[in-house]
Amino acid sequence: MRGTRTSSKKKPAAAAKRGGSKAVAGKEHASVRAKPIELYYWPTPNGWKISIMLEECGLPYDVRPVDISKGDQFTPQFLAISPNNRMPAIVDPDGPGGRPISVFESGAILQYLGRKTGKFYPHEERARVAVEEWLYWQVGGLGPMAGQANHFRRYAPEQITYAIARYTDEVNRLFGVMNTRLADRDFLAGRYSIADMASIGWVRLAERMGQNLADFPHLKRWFETIRARPAVQRAFAIRVPAASAVNMRDPKVRAVLFGQRAK
Numbered sequence: 670m671r672g673t674r675t676s677s678k679k680k681p682a683a684a685a686k687r688g689g690s691k692a693v694a695g696k697e698h699a700s701v702r703a704k705p706i707e708l709y710y711w712p713t714p715n716g717w718k719i720s721i722m723l724e725e726c727g728l729p730y731d732v733r734p735v736d737i738s739k740g741d742q743f744t745p746q747f748l749a750i751s752p753n754n755r756m757p758a759i760v761d762p763d764g765p766g767g768r769p770i771s772v773f774e775s776g777a778i779l780q781y782l783g784r785k786t787g788k789f790y791p792h793e794e795r796a797r798v799a800v801e802e803w804l805y806w807q808v809g810g811l812g813p814m815a816g817q818a819n820h821f822r823r824y825a826p827e828q829i830t831y832a833i834a835r836y837t838d839e840v841n842r843l844f845g846v847m848n849t850r851l852a853d854r855d856f857l858a859g860r861y862s863i864a865d866m867a868s869i870g871w872v873r874l875a876e877r878m879g880q881n882l883a884d885f886p887h888l889k890r891w892f893e894t895i896r897a898r899p900a901v902q903r904a905f906a907i908r909v910p911a912a913s914a915v916n917m918r919d920p921k922v923r924a925v926l927f928g929q930r931a932k
């Protein structure tokens with residue numbers, strides 16, 4: 670049932686034009702005058718990372734929904750920009766040398782946008798190393814562990830006690846690491862950065878991973894501080910109606926999302 674959409678079907682439609690002029694009013698930046706960035710998006714923690722960064726930077730962008738419950742992630746057009754059949758991805762028409770560039774993998778997209786704008790990704794080497802440590806910690810640790818916790822807790826056809834405990838414990842450990850880190854600083858790398866944007870979506874869904882934020886007071890304070898930012902609120906407010914209608918018990922949806930193999 671994979672790849673149910675073919676190249677003959679239309680590309681995911683632009684749902685909305687976002688960001689840009691207001692956030693950078695009076696501060697014209699070459700990239701802001703350029704064509705909007707295409708954001709290939711579905712409302713999940715990985716998608717939120719990039720909508721948050723685009724909103725924070727005031728970059729204009731068009732949301733292109735990738736309905737991962739229907740197989741949009743397997744279309745040849747999407748695979749051409751994101752060969753891992755995962756969203757998010759972006760196409761920046763105003764890439765290096767003024768030519769378009771596509772970027773997949775949320776961490777690479779955040780770093781690209783940070784370099785492009787000079788925002789939330791410091792130049793100074795020590796500060797940059799700290800951001801990269803926590804960014805890679807998220808993409809290599811928190812994201813995959815939380816994803817598996819969510820899968821075994823909510824989507825697996827059987828409740829496998831060992832798998833649930835293994836991933837729930839690991840998310841608990843990782844939340845504890847963040848809580849300790851945040852005990853004596855406001856944000857993961859000191860100042861607010863792409864590392865925080867990468868992690869907030871998973872903390873937002875803490876309950877689904879079997880976690881209680883009240884057990885992690887510094888993490889809770891960090892989460893509430895970031896959630897209150899206007900750009901983050903705008904990013905979380907983006908509505909993709911088709912996503913709200915997805916039924917994860919539907920065998921057709923499960924056949925698209927689960928049991929994926931090379932062939």
Ligand SMILES: N[C@@H](CCC(=O)N[C@@H](CS)C(=O)NCC(=O)O)C(=O)O
Nearest residue numbers: 713715737742755756757774775776
């Ligand atoms: N390592 C990737 C992970 C992205 C990812 O897992 N995206 C999920 C949604 S959160 C997806 O596109 N799933 C489609 C599928 O499972 O076929 C990143 O950080 O960008």
